[in-house]
Amino acid sequence: MTTPERLNILGICGSLRAASLNRGLLRAAIELAPPDMSITTYDDLALIPPYNGDHDGDQIPAVVSALNTAIQAADGILFVTPEYNYSVPGQLKNAIDWASRGGVQSPLRGKACAVMGTSPGVSGTMRMQHHLRQILVFTDSPVLTQPEVILPKAAERFDTNQNLTDASTRDLVARHLVAFSKWVRALQQR
Numbered sequence: 001m002t003t004p005e006r007l008n009i010l011g012i013c014g015s016l017r018a019a020s021l022n023r024g025l026l027r028a029a030i031e032l033a034p035p036d037m038s039i040t041t042y043d044d045l046a047l048i049p050p051y052n053g054d055h056d057g058d059q060i061p062a063v064v065s066a067l068n069t070a071i072q073a074a075d076g077i078l079f080v081t082p083e084y085n086y087s088v089p090g091q092l093k094n095a096i097d098w099a100s101r102g103g104v105q106s107p108l109r110g111k112a113c114a115v116m117g118t119s120p121g122v123s124g125t126m127r128m129q130h131h132l133r134q135i136l137v138f139t140d141s142p143v144l145t146q147p148e149v150i151l152p153k154a155a156e157r158f159d160t161n162q163n164l165t166d167a168s169t170r171d172l173v174a175r176h177l178v179a180f181s182k183w184v185r186a187l188q189q190r
Contacts, residue, residue, distance in 0.1 A: 004036055007184055010074035011039045014081025014092035014117075016046045021118050021154045024162030025173070026080040029116065032174040037181050039078060042070055051097040064098045068107045071099055076112035076184040077141075082119055083128035088135065100139050108139035112187045114180040115143060116173065118151035118158075126150045144183045149176045 011029065015022045030039045047063045055061060060068075071077065081092055088096075099108050115132055117125025129150060133143050149172060151157060157166040164170055 004185065006035075007037045007075045007181055008073065009033070009037055009039045009076050009078050009180075009184075010070055011041045011078045011080060012045065012092070012095070013041070014045075014079065014089040016089075016091060019162055020082070021120075021158055021162055022080050022082050022116075024158055024164060025116055025118050025149075025151070026078070027162075028164035028170065029078060029080065029173055029177060032170060032177060034174075034178050034181050037177060040070075040074075042067065045091050045095055048091065048095050048098060051094055056101050060098075060101075067095060068099055071107035071111060074111070075188070076114065076180065077108075078114050078116065078180070079132060080116045081125065081128060081132070082117060083123075083125040086127040087131045088128055093135065096135060096139075106139050108136070108141050110187075111139070111141050112180075112184045113141045113143045114176065114183070116149035116151075116176065118154045120154050122152045124150035124152040142183075142187060144176075144180050147172060147176050147179060149173055 011026050013023045013026045033039050044063055049061055100106050113136055115129045119125055136143055157169045159165050
């Protein structure tokens with residue numbers, strides 16, 4: 001039996017904060033990824049200018065072009081993001097707005113996605129995750145539905161350095177990534 005090639009997953013954290021719990025969750029995902037998966041972090045979200053249709057097409061900013069190239073090269077995208085005002089953080093939504101341009105030529109078109117998030121509150125990131133899934137309908141980006149990684153009460157799961165320490169949560173993240181690997185491979189067979 002041949003070993004499948006490693007999946008190249010692009011990890012995008014929706015928080016711009018250096019000490020973000022969601023950035024810690026993305027680090028944990030990188031650590032817990034199954035052997036057939038490699039997660040590369042996209043770190044230039046803060047550099048993406050506000051979407052402006054006047055700069056679309058031939059005048060696309062270089063940082064947006066680099067984002068599109070990274071998305072295109074990835075087998076899938078792992079969004080790890082907080083919830084702001086019951087929704088997706090503005091800078092992440094802005095990046096998706098840029099990457100969604102081009103209709104069927106969008107690098108997001110048909111790209112397998114997974115979503116994780118944590119927050120100090122009791123609802124985790126459930127509203128944001130629902131809204132992000134709605135946004136990704138436009139680009140026809142299939143999103144893994146189970147198991148969900150919606151982590152409330154983050155203080156009970158992370159240490160003061162934003163390291164995921166809770167064993168059951170680490171197990172959930174690992175199971176999510178195994179399911180995402182299977183999801184990506186199944187979509188590649190279509």
